[in-house]
Amino acid sequence: xxxxxxFPTSYKLVPASEIRQRLKRAQxxxxxxxxxxxxxxxxxxxxxxxxxxxxxILWIPDTGTPIFWVRRSLExxxxxxxxxxIRPQPTDFSALKNELRxxxxxxxxxxxxxxxxxxVRLLTRFQKLLPDNCTIFDASQLIRNLRARKSAYEIDxxxxxxxxxxxxxxxxATIIIEGISEIELMAExxxxxxxxxxxxxxxxxxxxxxxxxxxxxxGPESARRGYLxxxxxxxxxxxxxxxxxxxxxxxYGVPISIDFMVNYEGYLADMTRMFAIGEPPAEIVNIxxxxxxxxxxxxxxxxxxxxxxxxxAKAMAVxxxxxxxxxxxxxxxxxxxxxxxGVGLEVDEFPFIASNxxxxxxxxxxxxxxxKLTFPPGHKTLATMPILTATAVTTETTYVITRDSALPLxxxxxxxxxxxx
Numbered sequence: 001x002x003x004x005x006x007f008p009t010s011y012k013l014v015p016a017s018e019i020r021q022r023l024k025r026a027q028x029x030x031x032x033x034x035x036x037x038x039x040x041x042x043x044x045x046x047x048x049x050x051x052x053x054x055x056x057i058l059w060i061p062d063t064g065t066p067i068f069w070v071r072r073s074l075e076x077x078x079x080x081x082x083x084x085x086i087r088p089q090p091t092d093f094s095a096l097k098n099e100l101r102x103x104x105x106x107x108x109x110x111x112x113x114x115x116x117x118x119x120v121r122l123l124t125r126f127q128k129l130l131p132d133n134c135t136i137f138d139a140s141q142l143i144r145n146l147r148a149r150k151s152a153y154e155i156d157x158x159x160x161x162x163x164x165x166x167x168x169x170x171x172x173a174t175i176i177i178e179g180i181s182e183i184e185l186m187a188e189x190x191x192x193x194x195x196x197x198x199x200x201x202x203x204x205x206x207x208x209x210x211x212x213x214x215x216x217x218x219g220p221e222s223a224r225r226g227y228l229x230x231x232x233x234x235x236x237x238x239x240x241x242x243x244x245x246x247x248x249x250x251x252y253g254v255p256i257s258i259d260f261m262v263n264y265e266g267y268l269a270d271m272t273r274m275f276a277i278g279e280p281p282a283e284i285v286n287i288x289x290x291x292x293x294x295x296x297x298x299x300x301x302x303x304x305x306x307x308x309x310x311x312x313a314k315a316m317a318v319x320x321x322x323x324x325x326x327x328x329x330x331x332x333x334x335x336x337x338x339x340x341x342g343v344g345l346e347v348d349e350f351p352f353i354a355s356n357x358x359x360x361x362x363x364x365x366x367x368x369x370x371x372k373l374t375f376p377p378g379h380k381t382l383a384t385m386p387i388l389t390a391t392a393v394t395t396e397t398t399y400v401i402t403r404d405s406a407l408p409l410x411x412x413x414x415x416x417x418x419x420x421x
Contacts, residue, residue: 006079007079012265013051013080014051014153015153016051016082018051018151018153019049019050019051019081019082019083020082021151022048022049022146022151023049023060023066025146026038026049026060026143026146027060027061027062027063029142029145029146030060030061030062030112030142031062031063033142034110035062035110035111035112035137035139035142036061036062036104036105036108036109036110036111036134037059037060037061037062037104037108037111037112038059038060038111038112038113038139038142038143039057039058039059039111039112039113039126040057040058040059040060040114040143041057041058041113041114041118041122042114042117042118043055044203044205044345044346045114045143045147046058047266047345048147048345049066050068050077050081050083051080051081051082051083052076052077052080052081054070054071054072054073054074054076054077054080054081055070055071055072056068056069056070056071056072056077056089057069057071057089057100059100059103059104061103061104061105065084065085066083066085067085067087067103068081068083068085068086068087069087069088069089069090069096069099070086070087070088070089071089071091074086074087074088087099093129096129097128097129100129100130101129101130101131104130104131104134108131108133108134109133109134109135110134110135110137111130111134111135111136111137112136112137112138112139112142112143113126113136113137113138113139114138114139114140114143115136115137115138115139115140116138116140116205117140117205117207123136144349144350145350147344147345147349147350148342148344148349148350148351148362148365149362149363149364149365150344150364150365150366150400151364154267154344154366155364155366155400157264157265157266157267158264158267158268158269158343158344158366158398158400158409159269159409160197160264160265161262161263161264161267161268161269162262162269162271162398162409162410162411164193164196164197164198164262164264164269165260165261165262165269165271165410165412166271166410166411166412167192167196168189168192168193168196168260168262169258169260169271169273169412169417170412171189171192172185172189172258172273172275173275173417173419175188176250176256176275176277176419177250177277177421178250178251178252178277178421179249179250180249180250181245181246181247181248181249181250182216182217182218182221182234182244182245182246182247182248182250183216183237183245183246183247185216185245185250185256185258186213186214186215186216186244186245189213189216189258189260190212190213193213193260193262196262197262197264198213198262198263198264199263199264199265199266200263201263202214202261202263202268202347203263203268203345203346203347204346204347204348205346205348205349206229206348209228209229209348210228211228211243211261211347212241212244213260213261214244214258214259214260214261215232215233215234215243215244215245215257215258215259215260216244216245216256216257216258216259216260217232217234217244217245217248217256217257217258217259217392218248218249218250218251218254218255218256218257219248219249219251219254219388219390219391220248220377220388220389220390220391221234221235221246221248221390222234222248222255222257222374222390222391222392223331223374223375223376223377223390223391223392224390225330225331225332225334225374226242226243226334227242227243228243229336230336231329231330231336231370231371231372231374231394232257232259232330232372232374232392232394234246235248250277251277251387252277252278253276253277253278253279253280253281253387254276254280254387254388254391255274255275255276255280255284255388255391255392255393255416256274256275256276257272257273257274257392257393257394258272258273258274258275259271259272259370259394259396260272261347266345267343267344267345268343268344268345268346268347269343269368269398269409269410270343270347270368270370270396270398270410271368271396271397271398271410271412272370272372272394272395272396273395273412273414273417274288274393274394274395274416274417275416275417275418275419276416276417276418276419277419277420277421278418278419278420279418280416280418281384281385281387281388283381283384283385284385284388284391284393284416285416287324287373287381287393288393288395288415288416289415290322290324291371291372291373291393291394291395292395292414292415293318294315294318294319294322294371295369295371295395295397295414297314297318298311298314298315298339298340298353298369298371299369299399299406301314302361302367302369302399302401302405302406303361303401303402303404303405303406304360304361304362304363304401304403304404305360305361306360306361307357307358307359307360307361308351308352308353308354308357308358308359308360308361309354309355309356309357309358311339311340311353312337312338312339312340312353312354312355312357313355315328315339315353315371316328319371324373324375324381327373327374327375327376327379327381328371328372328373329371329372330374331374331375331376331379332376337354337355338352338353338354338355339353339354339369339370339371340352340353340367340368340369340370341353341367341368341370342365342366342367342368343366343367343368343398344366347368350365351365351367353367353369361401362401363401363402363403364400364401365400365401366398366399366400366401366409367398367399367401367406368396368397368398368399369396369397369399370394370395370396371395372392372393372394372395372396373392373393373394374390374391374392375388375390375391375392375393376390377389377390395414397409397410397414398410
């Protein structure tokens, strides 16, 4: 019986051919690097290579059959993953040591681990488990480079996430009314997203970075900076989660920025659009048009062979030419050093369109471009707009890199959506 017959049709397993291809590419990369193999511990990387989130240790040798030791649930891992060798993970230290040493060749010298995310305590444990002659190296770059270029299956998942995102933005235009708070708006959008298929989690790899569904921001709090490594932050509801929607009320003519992510079958799409009830100040519309012009210049550079750092430098130069370099990607010491990021199973994947990043774009990478502005209180730009003491002006679209250009996956029109009630 096909394992898929044990689950409802809505519970979709990763195709076996997809997992086989990923493992083949990993083994090719290991052989080219002259490495013996990699041990995968992080849940998202483990899902990428096995098709299941079940807890355990995955060993991918440079040649031969990978081994997946499962701590829990072995039965579910065997149902969800197409891997041929799935075993129970020994709970006894000595037994686990013997199994690992039997699997890892005595001649193996370099064993990779995800040292960007694996805690030191776990690293120390594995140094004791592996053969004494093994040297552990950081395989995170190798793994993230593999994951940066998406398969047709992955791009299709991101397209479906993007389609849900477009539905969410259309829905937002029907429920935004004067007087509701940011958090009331965000709660409605979150509810609708779950109804449409959002898995309800946004995964980030970066240490201490975290998100919920995204941000709905309006008024002065939309320009408030914070701990999140992102161009916008918001006040949030508490110092315990000081980002995103708060209790600011939506008012007539005041811009609203909705930055939202949708997770479809593990894969994310990311988009930001602006709304307003009635016409916002003309100067805001003008600034937003300039921001979209800047974005168009960056999109022309989103093609194979372009260096990420050069795209970022172009963004900074155009922002300065338009006269808002001091508020681009944040303001003051809180400005961030990237204008775009890869998306996939995590929202902070390679490539980063970031300062001094020499990584080169390639076909089938997926990138979210987010040139954004935050004008703080007292900024000269706001002097003629008494309705605004501070504000954010934003846009963000997810693109897939093709053979010679980039195509948008999130298709909601980029101009400020004017809502007339």
